[in-house]
Amino acid sequence: xxxxxxxxxxxxxxxxEWKHAFDEGKEVEQFQEECNNxxxxxxxxxxxxxxxxxxxNKLHGAPVKNSFTFVEPSDLPEIQLERPTLRPKIQFDxxxxxxxxxxxGAWLGRIAGCLLGKPVEGYHIERLYKLLKAxxxxxxxxxxxxDVPENLKNEIQMWEKAAWIDLIDGKAPVDDDTNYTVLxxxxxxxxxxxxxxxxxxxxxxxxVPLLATCTAERVAYKNLAQGLQPPASATYKNPFREWIGAQxxxxxxxxxxxxxxxxxxxxxxxxxxxxxxxxxxYGEMFVAAMLAAAAVSDDIMTVLQAGLGEIPNNCxxxxxxxxxxxxxxxxxxxxDAMRKIHEIYNEKExxxxxxxxxxxxxxxxxxxxGNKDFGHSICISVEAGFDTDCNGATVGSIIGMxxxxxxxxxxxxxxxxxxxxxTVEGYNLADISMLTxxxxxxxxx
Numbered sequence: 001x002x003x004x005x006x007x008x009x010x011x012x013x014x015x016x017e018w019k020h021a022f023d024e025g026k027e028v029e030q031f032q033e034e035c036n037n038x039x040x041x042x043x044x045x046x047x048x049x050x051x052x053x054x055x056x057n058k059l060h061g062a063p064v065k066n067s068f069t070f071v072e073p074s075d076l077p078e079i080q081l082e083r084p085t086l087r088p089k090i091q092f093d094x095x096x097x098x099x100x101x102x103x104x105g106a107w108l109g110r111i112a113g114c115l116l117g118k119p120v121e122g123y124h125i126e127r128l129y130k131l132l133k134a135x136x137x138x139x140x141x142x143x144x145x146x147d148v149p150e151n152l153k154n155e156i157q158m159w160e161k162a163a164w165i166d167l168i169d170g171k172a173p174v175d176d177d178t179n180y181t182v183l184x185x186x187x188x189x190x191x192x193x194x195x196x197x198x199x200x201x202x203x204x205x206x207x208v209p210l211l212a213t214c215t216a217e218r219v220a221y222k223n224l225a226q227g228l229q230p231p232a233s234a235t236y237k238n239p240f241r242e243w244i245g246a247q248x249x250x251x252x253x254x255x256x257x258x259x260x261x262x263x264x265x266x267x268x269x270x271x272x273x274x275x276x277x278x279x280x281x282y283g284e285m286f287v288a289a290m291l292a293a294a295a296v297s298d299d300i301m302t303v304l305q306a307g308l309g310e311i312p313n314n315c316x317x318x319x320x321x322x323x324x325x326x327x328x329x330x331x332x333x334x335x336d337a338m339r340k341i342h343e344i345y346n347e348k349e350x351x352x353x354x355x356x357x358x359x360x361x362x363x364x365x366x367x368x369x370g371n372k373d374f375g376h377s378i379c380i381s382v383e384a385g386f387d388t389d390c391n392g393a394t395v396g397s398i399i400g401m402x403x404x405x406x407x408x409x410x411x412x413x414x415x416x417x418x419x420x421x422x423t424v425e426g427y428n429l430a431d432i433s434m435l436t437x438x439x440x441x442x443x444x445x
Contacts, residue, residue, distance in 0.1 A: 005211065007218040007240070011052035014039040016239035019351045021059040023242070023316075024278070025068025028059055035059075056237055071314045072278040074231065076269045079285070079312060087309030088302055090293050092259030099443070101404040102295050103255055104436040107181075109400020110251055110393045111420055111432065112412040113378040114177045117388030119144050119162040124347050125385040131156045132383075140379040143415065165415055172416035174423055176214055177248045177393040182424045183208065184252025184271070185435065188442050193256070193267070197230035197274050204274075207425040215354065216240035220275035230274040238275070243354045246272035247283030248390045251397050254291020255439050261289035265310035282311040283356035286321075287363070287394055294401040300367050301325075303398065320344075320357050321364050328368040337365055338384050347385050359387050366395035374399050374408050 007013070014035040021028045035055055041048045073079055094102075120128050132138035134152050135145070146153075146164035158164075163173045172178065186207065191199040201224050204213075213221050216238055223233040234241055246268075253267035268288035272281040286307040293306035304325065308318055327337050341361050345352040352358050362384045370377025374396070381395040382388045400408055420430045 007215050008222065009043075009049075010056070010237040010239070011039055011041070011048050012043075013239040014052060014055060016351050017056065017059055017237075020239060020242060021062060024072075025064045025070070026059070026062040027065055028062045031055065031058055031062075053237075060235075069314070070316055070319075071312055072282075072316070073312070074234075074273065074277040074281055076266065076273075079269065079281070082312035082314065084309055084313040088293070088305045090259050090261055090296060090302075090306055092296055094258065094296050096440070098404070099258060099295065100436065100440055101406060102258075102401050103439050103443075104433070105400035105403060105405035105408055106251070106255055106291065106294075106397050107400070107432050107435055107439075108405055108408055108413050109374065109378075109396035109398075110181060111172045111178055111396075111416060112400075112408070113381070113392035113394070113396025114175055114389045115163060115165070115168070115172055115392075115416065116140075116143060116378050116396075116412075117382040117390070117392035118173070118175055118177075119146075119164045120382070121387065121389045123385070123388070125342070125383075127156060128383070128385060128388075131158070140383040141375065142411075168415060170415070170417045171419040171421050171429070174212075174421045175389060176212065176217075176245075177389055178420055179208070179212060179422045179424055180249040181251045181255075181397075182420070182422045182427045182430060182435065184249065184256075185438055185442070186424060186427065187271075188252070188256060189438065193442075193445070195267075195270060197270050200271050201230055201233065201274050209423055212423040214245060215243050216245045216275045216280065224274070231277075234273060234275050234277055240354070241275070241277045242280040242356055243276075244283065244356050244359045244387055244390055246276040246280050247287055247356050247360065248393065250284040250287035251291060251394070252439070253284075253288040254294070254401075256442050257288075257292045258295030258443065259292060261292040261306040261310055264288040264292035279315060279317045279356050282315055282317045283360055285310050286317065286360065287398075290398055291401055294398050298372075298402055300372065300402075303402070304364065304367065317357050317360060320361050324361050324364045324368070334369045334380065337369065338380075341365065341384065345386070353386055359391055362386055362391045363394050363398075366391065367398060370395065370399065372399060372403060374403060375412060378412075 018035040038051045143165035145166040219238040220233045254264045257264035265285040268284040272284040289310040290307035293303045345358040366381030378396045381391045
């Protein structure tokens with residue numbers, strides 16, 4: 001039943017609404033109990049939705065505390081005004097053949113990283129490590145298979161329909177982390193590089209099934225279908241507006257803008273603003289800008305600084321990315337850095353597990369400690385837990401762009417035979433070489 005699908009009924013997710021408002025620095029402590037009480041009312045209570053609507057208005061109208069010092073606009077011109085003064089200068093200096101190799105590597109890397117993390121999405125690290133250790137795959141170093149003893153399947157509660165590497169049938173399975181990369185291509189293919197947020201909204205309603213979306217995207221989709229236009233589609237009764245959904249939609253806007261992080265981030269804003277606000281938007285801008293820089297730079301720190309250069313200097317995302325960089329530069333070990341992320345964020349709380357910032361920290365962790373070794377980079381990103389397929393995909397995309405397709409070991413690409421399944425209309429079975437060719441054509445337009 002549609003009303004039993006997640007992320008459809010607002011009252012079900014009032015805790016996340018309250019937590020977002022709290023994170024945004026609003027004076028909302030007094031509403032926490034009320035939010036929990038309304039969320040816990042019987043679903044057939046005739047007053048439940050009306051009470052939830054009243055809480056929406058209370059939370060959104062609450063004042064921001066004086067102690068909240070971050071500056072976090074959602075409007076593009078204001079975001080650009082808040083960028084750091086010193087931003088790396090990225091030069092487009094690459095041959096067409098080399099660019100083809102890099103873009104192909106980014107596509108392959110995103111798909112491989114997604115495929116590594118997809119079957120264990122939702123596992124907490126205790127469960128994940130138990131599976132890995134029982135299958136001689138800890139530390140994580142290879143894809144995860146379903147062909148294990150039955151008692152382990154039952155103990156770990158392994159779901160047969162997950163994307164285990166031995167069950168994918170020679171094609172990368174459908175996943176939102178790759179759907180949106182293909183959708184980005186189709187948006188520019190149809191609307192051009194000057195596409196607008198309204199074009200993105202139209203593309204979603206035209207080419208993406210509602211139930212292929214998650215969290216903030218599903219809420220925005222519902223809002224758009226009811227006639228709300230961007231940016232209201234992102235803010236109205238959307239308890240997931242700073243979650244990871246926009247961050248995983250960034251990649252194509254980086255692919256199509258090699259050497260131009262600013263334009264990549266601009267396009268990412270146009271995409272993100274229909275469903276996200278503040279750090280939810282910044283996550284997409286950050287990743288798109290990094291990918292644009294990765295096309296022409298082989299230096300991890302330059303790529304990270306290019307990403308930071310396109311988002312507000314004084315926002316929560318920048319703070320946590322810089323914290324991760326400081327750990328790495330001060331000699332914090334890989335294991336301790338992973339542990340520190342889990343000390344800040346609780347993977348067993350849905351808000352932390354799916355938030356842009358917690359997962360962005362893992363992306364930066366994977367980039368820094370992976371040291372441009374493709375397999376190691378995606379493995380530690382998945383092993384860190386939280387949103388495993390999202391983080392594996394983003395790290396794989398960035399490293400794949402930096403090192404190029406020929407430098408991705410064939411072990412990681414052979415299982416899907418250059419083929420990708422999606423739910424995007426017209427691209428249900430896509431050849432990855434064809435996607436690369438189309439990307440190069442759009443770069444040149």
